[in-house]
Amino acid sequence: NTKEIHGALQGTQQQHTSYQNKQPTPICQAPKKLQQTLQICNSMFPETTINTTLTRIARNIKNQTAKNQHIKNCIERRYQNFQNNTSKMIKSILKKYTDPVILHNIRTHDNIITEPDEIKTAIQEHFKNWTKLNPTQTELWQEWANEYKPIQTIDSTWYDTTTTEIILTELENIIKEAPNTKATGPSKISNEMLKHLGPQAKLM
Structure with missing residues (x-):
């Protein structure tokens, strides 16, 4: 995740700088060859065909301009989040949203x-x-009272080791025996990642 975030941040800065430095070419500076091409088209095709072609070209230019503007706005918004709202920036990179x-x-x-x-x-x-509060129905309690009484055949000393502190050797053995290529679950921490933990991380 760290490499992914770092790469995305660098890409955002480069894209923002590129858009800041990029200057659009004015239409008045279009090459003369385009005018010559239009003159040839006028002589070869009917006027309706030329109008249809020009309309399609104009529509494509407009769509491309809108698309470029949308991309520019997204890059600018990500850059602003990088400057002022890093938590939103990281969530966007990791695609974490609700x-x-x-x-x-x-x-x-x-x-x-x-x-x-x-x-x-x-x-x-x-x-x-x-x-809302759901009070116990006391009139039915007598039927279930015996079910909630402690079971006499269970020895309480059986559970003494459940609160014993886990030693480092035991933790290392469990991690070592954990299988690979298993689903990570909500934590996104795989067994392979745990096996590469350093001594300091294991003590935490």
Whole structure:
């Protein structure tokens, strides 16, 4: 991840500098060969064909200009994030984002809510009631009381070692025996990465 972030930051700076230094070529400086080409086209093709061709060329130029402007805006925004909002910059590089939940309507048992303010209120009320206090039904407790009593056949000393501090040798053996090429899970830390930990990292 560090190399990926470093490379992206360098690329952003280079792209920003390139766009800052790049100057567009004025249309008035177009080569004379283009004018000659248009004259030849006028003599070879009907006027409608020329108009259609020019319209298509103009549309392509406009689309390309809009695309270039969009790219420039994205580079500028990333550069500004690099300067003023590094956390957003890193999230963008690592593609870490959360899609917002947008509800256009809520259907109840007798109504459909479409107003944004009413939707927010309905959501708040739903989670407020969903997490409300659920008291124990004391009249049914006697039926389950025996199920929650300690089991006499379990020796409490069996669990004494669960709170024993893990020594470094034990940790190294577990890491050494861990299989490779396994899914990392939410932590994104693979067994191969753990096997390359230094002594200082293992003590942490």
